[in-house]
Amino acid sequence: MLLSGRVSGFMNSAGMSSFLRGSAGARMSKVASFKLPQASFRRPGRLAPFSNVRMVATSSVDVKSSAIFQKYDIVKEDHIDEYGAKVVLFKHKKTGAEVMSVSVPDENKVFGITFRTPPNDSTGVPHILEHSVLCGSRRYPVKEPFVELLKGSMNTFLNAFTYPDRTCYPVASQNLKDFYNLINVYLDAVLHPALTPWTLKQEGWHYEIEDESDALKYKGVVFNEMKGVYSSPDAVHGRACQQALFPDNTYGVDSGGDPTVIPKLTWENFEGFHKKFYHPSNSRIYFYGDDDVAARLELLETFLGEFEQHPRVRKDSTIEWQQKRNAPWTIEQHYPSGQDGKVLMTVNWLINDQVLKPQDELALDVLDDLLMGTPVSPLYKTLRESGLGESVISDGLETVLQQATYSVGMKGIDDVAKCDQVQKLILDTLNKIANEGFDKSSIEASLNSLEFKLREFNTGGFPRGLSFMLGSLSSWLYDRDPMEPLRFEKPLAELRSRIASGEPVFEDLIKKYLINNGHRVTVKSLPDPELEEKNRKREEEELENVRKSLQKEDISKLIEETKMLKEKQQAEDPPEKLALIPSLTMDDLDKQGRNIPIAVSEEKGVKVLRHELPTNGIVYADIGLDMRVVPVDLLPLIPLFCRCLTEMGTHKRDDIALSDFIRTHTGGVYTSTSTTQKYGSGNRLPEPEVVSNLFLRGKATYAKSAEMFEVMNDIITNTNFNNQNKFKQMVLETKARLEANIVGSGHSYAAGRIGARYMVTEFVEEKMRGIETLDFIRELAKEVDKNWEGVLAKLERIRDLLVNRKNLLINLSAEDKGFSSLQSNLEEYIQSIPLKTEESKVVDWAMEMKKFDGKGEGFVVPTQVNYVGKGAQIFKPGEVTSGAAAVVSRHLRTTWLWDKVRVVGGAYGAMNSYNPSSGMFKYVSYRDPNLLQTLETYDQTPEFLRELSKEMSPTTLANAIIGMIGDMDAPMSPDQKGFTSMDRYLTGLTDEMRQERRDQVLSTTAKDFAEFAERLEVVTKEGSIAVIGSSSALEEANKELGLELKKIL
């Protein structure tokens, strides 16, 4: 999985890889607060409120009475008041396996098993093993039990992660039976995988050759995944920083695998790594949720019981400490770039070479936030305003590994000589802060904002229990107390009192850990437009040399192996083996969908939606402004307009005062936009009717709702856009971010480009955040210099158009008592929004949709892998659709596309999407070595579905339905529920319609698969193509495709 942090934290730059990207793998962002990793919000998550929690499940009494407890020692028993969690730490007597058992009233149960797996080379052996153990095991001897679980379980999380020093296997589910099924499969996978040389070939690397006249090629899932990673300048830079900081220990190699080193991995080392580290004695096992503790231990015993204590593994897996050096040094390296690539540079520190005190660790987190947590934090602001680069690299503090690090720098530097200036500016700024200290109001803002985050603990769609586990492991993995990272009340109170007593806490930390710390390395990454080609040539030559060294019979053997591997990959698992994978039945599913409360009213002429939800004393307020009044030519400015709202400052408060006020009194104020279209009645696809809003979203405790509404009004009506320098910087940052994202997440840009040809909603998105936006932003950067008055006038024009009480919509989520306490503030708020007399005019965006010609487009970027997309509108307005279509569409992702594009094709992933409100269907591949072959696979999809529908087993059908229901019932946090309910209301998706669709899902038959196949013929025959890829791949493929090619980087 690609992990994207605030900019590029260690997790995406140098650290973690995982088995799967996509809905099941929620993206994780940088550790936002203390040690609890906060997730970003791809999938909804249900939270247990942390006040009024009752103890559930175990107590000491149970512990003594049940026989299973005889198998375990109790190491520690405690209550974490902050989260109302009862925690027992067990040690399995026979093997020494450590078990952390958390009991909380949260139905989204989590299990995880983690091994310490420090590598000593960059062959990627931990990462390849992470993939491989999920490819069949003793009890479940099928090709990919993991995929079977993806197809037909109700999991709310299913993935695996490789860190630089550990491998984690977490699962989550709200359904107890499903939860145990997942645990069974995962434990069998890690402890008894069916590893063969074929597994290494498929998941790691192999030579591919199909005919004697062909050249040799490297193929393999991880090989390709890492080629994609090494195409990203941010990742190449981050990796170099980590390796430079840790020259002497395991963090100096790449656990994910360096594509130039991966082919050195032998079967002996691969199998040996599993033997060495995947043992219960080297495991940390975790349970979380509302299920029974004795049952957890019973289940574990069925796996652990057959193992003995391993004599050496705990010692063998110990992570050595990197000793600190005394004098700073510099490293220079190159990355593959386009023609106008620029320099990236960061200054990096190794913070500690012994265990940090908990209070120091919390203080360092606050310090990081003070220095770089917001765009107006002094270090961030100074760098940003220096004009030395296009954007700030603010990775900051990382505390996930054994030793903490600190990184700051810039990217988009046009001359490498400026790196010294950046470095000097960083060091001077730190010195200045160490001498002068921070503003009291900024410290207060930082502490309050941290405290709000910790108390709210809103992990969005990411299971809360998994955040707990990852937080614990940052201490537990290194044989320290796993509960310590979860507590914050006491350290926070201590920190507050130290600050109150006048102790220069942060100044001291800056001096000790940064200014006077000699273990500091400056890393510069220089662009090399030839490097991609050089890398390709180097690989080609390497393969040619291998080929030359082979005898004719060796080649024949490789051809034979290539054929056999493909056959194995395409062979069907026998039904009797598939039946071994435990799964739910249709009877286990809730027939009735879950609804979210909504009350609609009109107050002072404005529509107000209220969702009464257990928000634990917090009000979530979404202020919507109808965006349909914005003309098409102003749309590309909308994302920048949004940033101005929260970053520029107002006529009442400058940018720093605004940021401090928001962070002192609220849990945050954000902006977002949403553009969708209405559903039709009677299952009929309607003529497109756009729903589009710009939202200002805030959250605060009830007591602070007045402050929240006041500042939200100030932002909307009063923002001071007139800061040319700052705006220019935002434009350059946007440009840098877009360029990085197009290379790193090209699949979503390809999908957007296809959609823009058909749907007005996607055309609008493409205008604001698509490939086309890049040209606009490049022009805008010049225009800001030449004609700032003109740009300023456009920003003010957008505000004039949007800010009108007639355009306003208010969406609130809170408890009943919250609504009554904030009513007067709400009324005041509504009256503070100007009411304009003239009617606001809705622009007909569809009239201005760009007309695209031809079959599609290819976008050339510097990369070693491609993103291949194809799609079309498969239902037209007036046609009848069914919920069953979504079941078929979802099933494709884990069967046909997975097998052909990922397993056989060697791409990291392939996805497809079907939008029931617009009838759009798209395929996209992710980090794909192929292009034409992938398109062929897409085109053959109808054939696959037709065959499948002819001989579909009841289990296959049931699993497809179960998986779909699992997606539909994904847990959500209260704010997500409120927002989702509003979205349904605005798009006309009623609870009755949702229930009807659910009924259709539940009664899906094989016939629906055959019917969907006919629909997909439209994509095969007349679908549009969009590819983001390397020039060599695109030029070669275009001999056949005839796409319009454009070089964008």
Ligand SMILES: [Zn+2]
């Ligand atoms: Zn992976």
